[in-house]
Amino acid sequence: MSAVLDYSRISAQTVAQPMADPVAFLAGINKRYCNGVLALDNVSLTLNRGEIVALLGPNGAGKSTAVRLLMGLSSPTLGTVGIFGADPRETSARMRTGAMLQVGRAPEMLKVREQIELFRGYYRRPMAYADIVRAAALHGIEQRMFGQLSGGQKQRVLFALALAGDPDLVFLDEPTVGLDIESRRTMWAEIRSLAARGKTVLLTTHYLEEADALAHRIIVINKGRIACEGTPDEVKAFGSAVPGRSAQGSVKIIRCATELTTATLLKLQGVVSATADVSGTTVTSNQPESTLREMLALDQTLRGIEVQSPALEDAFLAITTDRS
Amino acid sequence: MSTMTFSPVTGSPINSLTFNVRIFLRESRYEFLRLTRTKSFALSVIGFPVIFYLFFGLILNRGQHIGSVSVAKYMLAGYAVFGMVGASLFGIGVGLSSELAAGWLELKRASPMPPIAYLLAKCASAMVFGVIIVSILTVMGISVGHVELSFGEYVRMFGLTVVGVIPFACMGMALALLVPFSSAPGIANMIYLPMSFCGGLWLPIMMLPKFIQQFAVLLPTYHLSQLMLSAFGYDSAGTAMSHWIGLLGFTLVMLGIGGIAFRRYEQNQ
Numbered sequence: 241m242s243a244v245l246d247y248s249r250i251s252a253q254t255v256a257q258p259m260a261d262p263v264a265f266l267a268g269i270n271k272r273y274c275n276g277v278l279a280l281d282n283v284s285l286t287l288n289r290g291e292i293v294a295l296l297g298p299n300g301a302g303k304s305t306a307v308r309l310l311m312g313l314s315s316p317t318l319g320t321v322g323i324f325g326a327d328p329r330e331t332s333a334r335m336r337t338g339a340m341l342q343v344g345r346a347p348e349m350l351k352v353r354e355q356i357e358l359f360r361g362y363y364r365r366p367m368a369y370a371d372i373v374r375a376a377a378l379h380g381i382e383q384r385m386f387g388q389l390s391g392g393q394k395q396r397v398l399f400a401l402a403l404a405g406d407p408d409l410v411f412l413d414e415p416t417v418g419l420d421i422e423s424r425r426t427m428w429a430e431i432r433s434l435a436a437r438g439k440t441v442l443l444t445t446h447y448l449e450e451a452d453a454l455a456h457r458i459i460v461i462n463k464g465r466i467a468c469e470g471t472p473d474e475v476k477a478f479g480s481a482v483p484g485r486s487a488q489g490s491v492k493i494i495r496c497a498t499e500l501t502t503a504t505l506l507k508l509q510g511v512v513s514a515t516a517d518v519s520g521t522t523v524t525s526n527q528p529e530s531t532l533r534e535m536l537a538l539d540q541t542l543r544g545i546e547v548q549s550p551a552l553e554d555a556f557l558a559i560t561t562d563r564s
Numbered sequence: 565m566s567t568m569t570f571s572p573v574t575g576s577p578i579n580s581l582t583f584n585v586r587i588f589l590r591e592s593r594y595e596f597l598r599l600t601r602t603k604s605f606a607l608s609v610i611g612f613p614v615i616f617y618l619f620f621g622l623i624l625n626r627g628q629h630i631g632s633v634s635v636a637k638y639m640l641a642g643y644a645v646f647g648m649v650g651a652s653l654f655g656i657g658v659g660l661s662s663e664l665a666a667g668w669l670e671l672k673r674a675s676p677m678p679p680i681a682y683l684l685a686k687c688a689s690a691m692v693f694g695v696i697i698v699s700i701l702t703v704m705g706i707s708v709g710h711v712e713l714s715f716g717e718y719v720r721m722f723g724l725t726v727v728g729v730i731p732f733a734c735m736g737m738a739l740a741l742l743v744p745f746s747s748a749p750g751i752a753n754m755i756y757l758p759m760s761f762c763g764g765l766w767l768p769i770m771m772l773p774k775f776i777q778q779f780a781v782l783l784p785t786y787h788l789s790q791l792m793l794s795a796f797g798y799d800s801a802g803t804a805m806s807h808w809i810g811l812l813g814f815t816l817v818m819l820g821i822g823g824i825a826f827r828r829y830e831q832n833q
Contacts, residue, residue, distance in 0.1 A: 274832050311674045314833040334676040341674065345666035349601035354594055361590050362677045364583070385601075398671075405676070 257456055257471070258290035263409055263440050264310055264328075269319035271305050279305040280316075281464040287409070292431060292441040294451035297461035298560050303444050304413075306461065310442065311339055311411055323409060335363055338407035340398050340415055348387025352378060352397050355386060356404060363405030375430050376400035377423065391418040399427060409440045416450060428454055448552040458552075462560045472552060479555020480512055480524050492528035495520055495546040498539050508534045520544065584678055591677075591685035596692055599655055609654060610697055613647035617701050620766070622709045633798055636709030641721065641792040642765040644701055645785060648694030648725045649732050649760065653752045655693060656686045657736025665745035687733045694725040720795040724788065731784045731811050734818035741825035759785050770800055777801075784814040 264287040271280040280302045287293055287310075297303045308314040309321050312328030326333040347355070356373075360366035373379060376396045381389060386397065395418055402410055412431070416424040431454055434441055445451055451458055451472065458475045460468040468478050477491040491512065497520045505514035510527025525531040528547060536542055600606050621639035628635040663669045672682060698721055705711035735755075743751050760766060762776050763785025769777055780786035787810035793799040794807075802810075 308833070313670060313673055331676045331678065334674070337674070339671060339674040341667060341671050343667045343671055345662070346668050346671075347598050347663075349598045350594055354597070358590060358594055359675060361587055362675050401671070411674070 258288050258435070260286075261289040262286045263289050264323040264442075265321070266306060266309060266316075267320045267322075269306070269309060269321070270317045271302075271309065271314070272317045279464055280309075282319075283461070283464070283466055284319075285459055285466065285469070287440050287442055289408075289440055290435050290438045291456045292435045292443060292454050294455035294458045295442060295444045295461060296448070296451055296458060296556060297467075301461045301560070302464045303461050307411055307413065307442065307444060311337070335405065336408040337411065338402035338405055338409075339411040339413075340402035341411075341413050342417070343398060346386050346394070346398070348385060350386055351383055352386060352389070352400075353382045355397065356400055359401045359404040363407075365406060366404055367406035372400050372403055375403055377426050392420060392423055395419055396423065396427075399430075407439065410434060410442070412441060412443045414445055415443065416445070416447065424450075448556055452552045460556065460559050467559050473549075475559070476550040476552055476555040477526065479552075479558040480526075480550050490528075491524060491526045491550055493548045493550055494523045494525060494528060494532060494535070495544070495548070496523075496535070496542055497521065497544045498535065498542045500535060500539050500542075504538070505535070524550070584681060587677060588681040588684055588688075591681050592688040595685045596689040599659075599689055599693065605654060606693075609647065609651045609693055610700065612650065613643040613697055614700055614704070616646070616766070617643040617704060618708075622704065627710070634709075634711060636705055637711045637713065637796060638768065638793065638798055640701055640705045640709075640711060640713075641796065641798070642789055644694075644698045644721055644725060645728065645763075645789045645792060646760050646765045647697030647701070648690070648728055649785060650756060651693035651697065652690045652729050652732035653736050653739070653756050654749070655690045655736075656733050657739040658748050658752055659686060660737060660740035661743065661745045661748040664740060683733075683737070687729055690733065691726045691729045694729060695722060698722060698725050717795050721792055724792050724795070728784075728788045728811075731788075731815040731818065734815050734822060735784075738818050738822035738825060741822060741829055759783055762786070763789055765789055768800070781810065782814075784811055787811045787814075 265285065267284050269280050269283045270278070272278050283302070283306060285293075285306070295303045295306065305314065309316055310323060310328060312321075312323075312330075312334065315329075321328055323333050324336055328334070328337075350358075353369075356369065360369065360372070367375075373382060376399045378393075378396055378400055381393055381397075384393075386394065389397065395415070399412075399415060402412065415431075416427055419427065428450070431441055431443070435456070441454075443451070443454065455472060458468075458470065458472055459466060460475065468475050470478065473490060480491045480493075500521070502514040502516050502521070505511055505521070505523055508523075508525075509530045510525040511523055511531055512526060513524045515522050523531060523535070532545075532547070617639060621636050621643065625635040625639075660669075663672075673679070702711075702713060702718055702721070706713060736752075739748065739752060739755075762772070762780055763769070763783045764772065764780065765785055769780060769786065769790075772780075787802075787807040790799045790802060791804060791807045791811075794804060
């Protein structure tokens with residue numbers, strides 16, 4: 241059997257989790273805007289060295305507010321923010337950060353090379369120009385005006401600007417929007433290499449597959465509060481939990497056609513939920529192997545087995561819609 | 565409570581100044597380059613004063629003198645100010661408004677770029693455009709309008725153009741903070757054109773109705789053009805000091821308005 245390793249499919253969890261070595265934090269943050277809206281309510285989070293953290297949440301949940309506080313673009317109403325032991329509004333702190341924001345329009349009449357040189361110049365120890373071009377895959381478009389670039393190319397240039405200062409903490413807001421699959425995978429590889437070199441990445445994204453693939457840790461924010469925090473597996477398990485039954489550890493979804501009733505299934509070891517409809521039976525279990533053994537033993541006619549990890553999307557929806 | 569160890573970044577103050585000056589020079593260079601490449605801006609900011617001066621100063625009133633005043637030379641000062649004000653209002657004011665609305669300014673704010681470098685770079689670019697306009701108008705005046713201009717007079721015009729950007733830069737910044745980008749160019753024009761007319765940039769101030777002449781004291785265009793005309797001995801009212809005070813007062817008012825608008829913007833963040 242050939243052993244071809246598809247690196248892009250290796251998720252962050254199979255790599256060792258980074259040690260807890262904090263580089264940035266929000267502590268007891270309340271943020272109320274002038275119009276009275278309470279965007280964040282007693283939010284605390286920590287970012288550690290070498291970690292990729294994905295911040296997820298529905299629109300208006302408070303993700304952008306949290307990120308803007310960490311970037312020093314906004315000040316909290318209550319609580320403290322710190323990056324590298326300093327206020328994020330200080331230039332000394334910003335010397336070690338880079339940001340990729342969703343920008344409506346960037347100066348169109350500057351060449352890619354010029355824009356990168358401009359941003360490199362803000363930092364005392366910027367990344368080498370050639371390394372930035374390689375990391376953001378900008379070969380061939382360096383002399384083009386920003387206004388002439390395609391959407392995907394513009395994203396890659398913005399990514400390059402985030403890397404320009406060789407930052408220790410990188411904020412990426414929807415980094416792969418508009419990118420084709422190949423460019424997305426290339427950017428993912430680059431983000432992983434950032435973390436491998438001891439940098440910290442805070443990522444906001446609506447592509448849950450991206451959070452699942454990249455993040456060491458996921459923080460789900462909903463209505464200004466942290467709804468759930470943990471590794472992707474833990475968040476999926478949390479999302480699969482049903483009131484009255486806890487779901488811990490590795491949760492799997494078992495689909496099959498079986499004669500067993502849902503009542504019987506719910507009594508089996510490790511089963512968190514069981515539903516049946518015309519297309520078949522779906523059982524969610526946090527001890528999938530034990531559950532399967534019992535199911536196979538009880539029903540000799542059981543067929544069409546599929547065992548899957550819960551989708552992060554389902555967990556996310558469960559977390560952000562139920563708990564209101 | 566866990567103890568967090570960080571290594572703060574330090575840099576010596578002397579290096580900081582050189583470092584920041586380099587950032588300013590780079591920002592200025594690229595801002596100017598960007599503006600020259602933006603044909604819609606470059607052609608209109610330079611083109612309008614050039615075309616107006618050509619028609620009204622050199623063709624229409626060809627060779628005319630009113631007393632000892634050469635009309636072509638008189639208008640040279642007016643259109644030089646007109647051009648510089650345009651470069652400032654549209655380059656700095658509308659430019660800032662555009663970058664603010666696009667979210668580009670946020671990206672710059674999130675970076676370690678010192679905001680003053682960015683603002684001064686925009687001023688510097690407007691100054692260069694102003695100086696280009698003055699020079700082109702001077703060449704046109706001398707060659708086509710047979711204007712007699714001494715080198716000293718040219719240098720004074722040059723200097724006033726550079727310094728004159730400051731009050732209009734402050735106005736541009738206030739405009740960018742107060743007005744949404746969709747209306748910024750329109751409002752800029754609604755300020756630019758009346759302010760130019762009422763300041764006596766197109767028609768000599770003495771030819772305008774009395775109430776406009778009185779109102780003109782509030783206008784920086786009036787004060788700046790009078791200062792420029794005084795280099796030729798063509799000024800009509802007020803002392804140099806009164807005009808400088810007028811410009812300073814206007815600048816302070818604009819800085820005040822801009823400061824309040826900026827505080828409101830910061831509080832909304």
